[in-house]
Amino acid sequence: MTIATESKTVTYKELGFVNTREMFRKAMKEGYAVPAYNFNNMEQLQAILTACMKSRSPVILQVSKGARDYANATLLRWMGRGALEMIKEMGVPVPVALHLDHGDSFEICKSCIDSGFSSVMIDASHLPFAENVALTKKVVDYAHPRDVTVEGELGVLAGIEDAISHEKSNYTNPSDVQEFVKKTGCDSLAISIGTSHGAYKFKLKPGEAVPPLRFDILEAIEKLLPGFPIVLHGASSVPQEYIAAINKYGGKMENAAGIPVEQLRRAAKSAVCKINIDSDGRLVMTATIRKVFIEKPGEFDPRKYLGPAREELIKMYMDKNEKVLGSAGRD
Ligand code: G3H
Ligand code: 13P
Ligand code: ZN
Numbered sequence: 001m002t003i004a005t006e007s008k009t010v011t012y013k014e015l016g017f018v019n020t021r022e023m024f025r026k027a028m029k030e031g032y033a034v035p036a037y038n039f040n041n042m043e044q045l046q047a048i049l050t051a052c053m054k055s056r057s058p059v060i061l062q063v064s065k066g067a068r069d070y071a072n073a074t075l076l077r078w079m080g081r082g083a084l085e086m087i088k089e090m091g092v093p094v095p096v097a098l099h100l101d102h103g104d105s106f107e108i109c110k111s112c113i114d115s116g117f118s119s120v121m122i123d124a125s126h127l128p129f130a131e132n133v134a135l136t137k138k139v140v141d142y143a144h145p146r147d148v149t150v151e152g153e154l155g156v157l158a159g160i161e162d163a164i165s166h167e168k169s170n171y172t173n174p175s176d177v178q179e180f181v182k183k184t185g186c187d188s189l190a191i192s193i194g195t196s197h198g199a200y201k202f203k204l205k206p207g208e209a210v211p212p213l214r215f216d217i218l219e220a221i222e223k224l225l226p227g228f229p230i231v232l233h234g235a236s237s238v239p240q241e242y243i244a245a246i247n248k249y250g251g252k253m254e255n256a257a258g259i260p261v262e263q264l265r266r267a268a269k270s271a272v273c274k275i276n277i278d279s280d281g282r283l284v285m286t287a288t289i290r291k292v293f294i295e296k297p298g299e300f301d302p303r304k305y306l307g308p309a310r311e312e313l314i315k316m317y318m319d320k321n322e323k324v325l326g327s328a329g330r331d
C-alpha cells in the first residue's frame with residue numbers, strides 16, 4: 001500500500017491563496033479596506049468565510065503566534081487549506097490571503113512562508129529603528145523571492161501585541177516612514193495613530209468622549225508615501241450591545257471601549273488598505289455563549305452554544321464588510 005506524502009515545504013500558490021499585493025492595489029484605487037480577521041478555531045473560521053462569501057468580500061485570514069500555540073500550527077494551516085476547498089465547493093471564489101499576524105522573529109515568518117502562508121507581518125516595532133529595519137529587511141529578502149508579501153510596523157500601539165504589553169501608544173513618526181519603506185522593501189506598513197489592541201482601548205472618565213484617531217499623522221504619511229498600503233491594527237469598535245449582554249449574563253467588563261465606526265469608515269477610504277479586527281469577534285462569541293448558558297442552563301451540547309455564536313459572528317462580520325470597511329462586493 002502506498003501512502004500519499006507531501007513535501008514539508010508547500011507554497012501558497014499551490015494551495016490557492018493570494019498574496020496581498022493585488023488586494024491592496026484594488027482597495028487603494030477604489031477606496032475601501034480589506035478585512036483582516038483573526039481565527040483560532042473552527043467556528044470563527046466558518047463565520048469569517050461564510051460572511052465574506054455572502055458579502056462577496058476579499059479576506060485576510062490572520063493567524064497569530066498565540067493562535068498557533070493554541071490550536072497547533074499544522075492544524076491551523078490545514079484549516080486554512082480546508083477553507084479554500086469549502087469556498088470552491090460553494091462556488092463563491094472570493095480572494096483569500098493567509099497571513100501571519102504579529103510575527104516576532106525571522107524564524108516564525110520563515111516557518112509560515114514555508115508552510116503556505118501568502119503574507120506575513122514582522123512586528124519589530126518595539127526595537128530601535130535600525131534593528132526594526134534590519135529584521136524587516138531580512139524577512140522581505142526571504143519572502144519576496146517566494147512572492148510572499150510582508151507587512152512591517154513603525155510606532156507602537158498601546159495594549160497587548162501578542163505576549164508584549166505596552167502601557168502607552170508611541171505614535172508613528174512620519175519622518176521615519178520613507179526611510180523605513182525604502183530600506184526594508186516591505187509591501188505595507190502598520191502605523192500607530194491612536195488605536196490599540198483589546199477591548200479596553202481608552203481610559204475614559206464618566207461622560208468623556210473617545211478621543212479621535214490622529215488623522216493628521218495618517219495624512220502626513222499618505223503624502224510621504226503616495227499609493228503605499230497602510231495597515232490599521234487594534235481596530236475593533238467594541239460594540240456596546242455585546243458588552244451590555246456580557247454584563248447582563250454574568251460577565252464583568254467595565255469601561256470597555258473601542259474605535260467609533262465613523263472613524264474606521266474614514267480610515268477605510270484613505271490609504272488604509274487593511275483593517276485588523278479580532279476583539280469584536282471575541283466579544284460576540286462570549287456574549288452569545290453566556291446568554292445560552294443563562295437561558296438554557298441544562299444545555300451541554302457545544303453545538304448548541306457554539307452554533308448560535310457562529311451565527312452572530314456571521315452577522316457581525318457582514319456588517320463590518322458592508323457598513324464599515326466597504327469591502328463587500330469587491331471580490
Ligand atoms: O493583535 C493581536 C491579536 O488580537 C491576536 O491576539 O495574540 O491573543 O492571538 P492573540
Ligand atoms: P483588536 O484587538 O482591536 O481587535 O485588534 C486586532 C489586531 O490588531 C490583530 O492584529
Ligand atoms: Zn494587531
